[in-house]
Amino acid sequence: MIEIQQLCKSFKSVPVLQGVDLDIADSERLVIIGGSGCGKSVLLRHIAGLVKPDSGRLKIDGQDLTPLNERALNPIRRKIGVLFQGAALFDSLDVFHNVAFSLLEERTLGMPEIRQRVAEMLAAVGMSGQEGKKPAELSGGMRKRIGLARALIHRPRIMLYDEPTTGLDPQIADSINRLILKLALEFNVTTIVVTHDMVSAYMVGNRIAMLHKGKILVSGAPDQIQQCSNPIVQNFIHGVSEEAAAMKMSRRENASST
Ligand SMILES: Nc1ncnc2c1ncn2[C@@H]1O[C@H](COP(=O)(O)OP(=O)(O)O)[C@@H](O)[C@H]1O
Ligand SMILES: [Mg+2]
Numbered sequence: 001m002i003e004i005q006q007l008c009k010s011f012k013s014v015p016v017l018q019g020v021d022l023d024i025a026d027s028e029r030l031v032i033i034g035g036s037g038c039g040k041s042v043l044l045r046h047i048a049g050l051v052k053p054d055s056g057r058l059k060i061d062g063q064d065l066t067p068l069n070e071r072a073l074n075p076i077r078r079k080i081g082v083l084f085q086g087a088a089l090f091d092s093l094d095v096f097h098n099v100a101f102s103l104l105e106e107r108t109l110g111m112p113e114i115r116q117r118v119a120e121m122l123a124a125v126g127m128s129g130q131e132g133k134k135p136a137e138l139s140g141g142m143r144k145r146i147g148l149a150r151a152l153i154h155r156p157r158i159m160l161y162d163e164p165t166t167g168l169d170p171q172i173a174d175s176i177n178r179l180i181l182k183l184a185l186e187f188n189v190t191t192i193v194v195t196h197d198m199v200s201a202y203m204v205g206n207r208i209a210m211l212h213k214g215k216i217l218v219s220g221a222p223d224q225i226q227q228c229s230n231p232i233v234q235n236f237i238h239g240v241s242e243e244a245a246a247m248k249m250s251r252r253e254n255a256s257s258t
Contacts, residue, residue, distance in 0.1 A: 001026045001158065001190045002047060005090050008214075009042060009122050010101050016042050017053070018214030024156075029184050029191045031205030033198070033236065038211050040194040041085065047192065049073045081156035081189075083147050085163045089135040095122070096131035098221070099149045121149040124186065125179060141172035146178065152183065159184070161193040174184035177203045198237050202226075210236065 002024040009017040016039040016098035019181070024030050034040050044060055048237040049065055058065045060076055089098045099118045103109055107196040109117070122128050135143055144164065151159065161180060177200050184191040184204075193204050201208050202222050209219035210233055218225065218233055225233065 001028070001061060002192075003057070003059040004047075005057040007043075007046060007058060008054045009039075009046070009051065012142055015214055017046075017056075018055070020211070020214070020216055022209060022216055022219070024190060024192065026190055027184075027188055029181070029193070029204055029206045031201040031208045032192065032194045033196060033201055033208060034211035035236065036196065039214060040211055043211065044148075044162050044192065044194050047158075047159055048080055049077045052162035052220055078154055079156055080158045080160060081154060082153050082160045083144075083162065083164055089143055089146055089150075091135050091184055093134075094131065095127070095133050095138075095146055098135070098146055099153055099203060101150065103153055117153060118149070119152055121245065124152065124183060125149045139172075140168060141175065144172075146166070148179065148183070152187070155187065156189060158190045158192070161191070161195075163195055164193065165195065165197060170199075173197070173200065174203075179203050180206075199238075 002022070004022040005019050005237055007020040008015070011072055022030075022042060024094070032040055032043065042051065046053055047060075049060075053066060062081065062227070063076065065073065065076060075199065092100070093101070096115075096118055097104070099121060100114050101214055103114050103117065118131065119128070122130060125148050126140065127145050127149065130138075130146075134147070138146065159180075164180060168176060180191065180193065181204055189202070198216050207219060208218075208222055208225045210217045210225070212232055218228055218230060220228070226237065228234070
């Protein structure tokens with residue numbers, strides 16, 4: 001479904017992606033982990049067709065995005081649903097108009113179909129009958145669910161989630177993870193989740209890939225990642241920061257040399 005080859009991207013000559021290779025199969029649930037600022041969001045924005053790489057290839061459903069202009073990218077973007085970090089709802093619009101927004105703009109479906117589609121999506125995210133509520137009346141977890149319904153309204157083949165549980169308390173985070181998993185299975189949608197939370201990663205992913213220094217360092221089934229002997233991976237999944245690990249190492253070296 002998605003083929004990424006040697007993808008490179010720098011900002012003001014600071015390299016962020018330095019040759020990312022990644023293939024994602026139809027209906028797969030891939031979780032991308034990695035330290036803060038390592039380029040996870042940048043990679044996701046490339047897959048969404050929102051950023052052009054400096055070099056490399058990015059194919060969605062067999063079609064190479066890299067040479068396409070804005071106009072040619074639009075139909076491909078429509079195959080992809082995105083839930084970005086901190087994605088805000090329109091405060092002045094009720095739930096119905098937030099979820100239906102892009103369908104109302106497109107004007108390809110009539111109002112009865114749009115109402116039906118919104119009702120289906122709200123049911124899928126556990127928010128049936130909430131069409132008339134304003135975002136201010138909803139909790140953080142509920143707003144996430146509405147954001148999800150809005151992203152799914154086009155019935156995308158691919159769903160991208162950027163840190164979907166960041167800032168939510170553990171119980172709400174757990175319910176959002178369950179929902180992501182349920183929607184992936186129910187709609188058979190290829191799912192990519194970016195997170196630095198390993199609980200979410202193990203729960204949602206059938207594959208986990210770690211981005212490190214601009215490349216995919218390792219990729220494998222959750223239990224393979226858990227058992228991976230690479231110390232960078234082990235430190236990440238056990239929450240040891242790289243600095244702390246380096247200090248521990250140098251202390252050990254000092255101790256053995258004295
Ligand atoms: N539009 C941009 N312009 C300049 N620098 C950017 C831009 N987007 C991201 N970056 C930089 O790229 C790096 C990776 O960012 P990001 O993908 O957001 O990291 P994360 O892994 O935390 O999601 C950061 O150093 C960030 O400052
Ligand atoms: Mg990010």
